[in-house]
Amino acid sequence: MEVVCGGRFLSPSFSGAWRESTSGDNTRSIINQSQMGEQEQVTAVMEDEKKDPEPVLDIIINNVVSSFSVACHLDLHHLALHGNNVELRKENGVLTMKLRKPPTTASIWSSGKITCTGSTSESQARLAGRRIARCVQKMGYNVKFRNFRIVNVLGTCSLPFAIKITPFSQKHRDAASYEPELHPGVTYRIEHPKATLKIFSTGSITVTAPSIANVQNAIEHIYPLVREFGKARSEEEMAEYRRNQARKQFPILTFEEVEEDLSSSEIEEYWEHM
Numbered sequence: 001m002e003v004v005c006g007g008r009f010l011s012p013s014f015s016g017a018w019r020e021s022t023s024g025d026n027t028r029s030i031i032n033q034s035q036m037g038e039q040e041q042v043t044a045v046m047e048d049e050k051k052d053p054e055p056v057l058d059i060i061i062n063n064v065v066s067s068f069s070v071a072c073h074l075d076l077h078h079l080a081l082h083g084n085n086v087e088l089r090k091e092n093g094v095l096t097m098k099l100r101k102p103p104t105t106a107s108i109w110s111s112g113k114i115t116c117t118g119s120t121s122e123s124q125a126r127l128a129g130r131r132i133a134r135c136v137q138k139m140g141y142n143v144k145f146r147n148f149r150i151v152n153v154l155g156t157c158s159l160p161f162a163i164k165i166t167p168f169s170q171k172h173r174d175a176a177s178y179e180p181e182l183h184p185g186v187t188y189r190i191e192h193p194k195a196t197l198k199i200f201s202t203g204s205i206t207v208t209a210p211s212i213a214n215v216q217n218a219i220e221h222i223y224p225l226v227r228e229f230g231k232a233r234s235e236e237e238m239a240e241y242r243r244n245q246a247r248k249q250f251p252i253l254t255f256e257e258v259e260e261d262l263s264s265s266e267i268e269e270y271w272e273h274m
Contacts, residue, residue, distance in 0.1 A: 060157070
């Protein structure tokens with residue numbers, strides 16, 4: 001079992017074929033992928049599973065929450081009048097500011113404390129925080145980027161099998177809590193590394209932890225425990241799982257994302273085949 005956290009992972013057999021196919025012409029291979037139908041993508045994933053029976057778990061980081069301070073008092077009304085992409089919520093005493101790159105939403109308090117959400121990595125969260133601080137500085141404040149830290153990380157992982165969550169929660173009563181009337185999943189808490197997991201019968205796991213490393217360690221910790229209570233998926237669930245895996249391994253890129261790397265002749269050839 002191999003766990004990969006952050007970004008997309010290609011199994012060894014697929015990675016070799018990818019390098020061979022892209023060694024001559026990267027952009028052409030990307031365009032050919034975007035033209036593949038869903039059935040071809042699912043078939044490719046199924047063939048890859050036969051070649052590489054060892055399960056590979058792909059953890060997707062959905063949100064990284066960070067906080068920092070600008071070490072000065074802020075006039076929220078002044079920021080609302082002179083800032084871009086801002087919204088003042090007087091009832092809460094907080095100003096929200098949004099960035100396009102990286103896509104982030106910042107909550108700004110008059111004390112100078114700022115919280116950022118929406119990033120998908122720790123480096124991206126730091127970059128977003130510095131850009132928010134720079135935007136505030138340009139409006140005439142003596143800003144200092146202080147006390148940056150990652151507050152919370154949300155990650156998701158889909159297992160290749162369903163889980164019998166009722167017997168699982170009964171065996172691990174010391175750490176698991178299952179209240180089907182309140183929530184459809186099992187809440188499993190880990191002290192070391194610190195993390196909270198939501199385990200669903202479909203095989204989906206949601207992890208909340210203070211760092212990306214803790215998210216990965218939590219999945220490595222929980223996998224052998226839930227594997228004992230694994231069960232075969234229904235045909236509909238398996239088809240949906242394979243479709244999701246196909247979308248992860250074959251990301252559909254827009255033409256604008258690769259247009260900058262193409263020559264004029266390649267662009268004309270692309271539109272001729274559309």
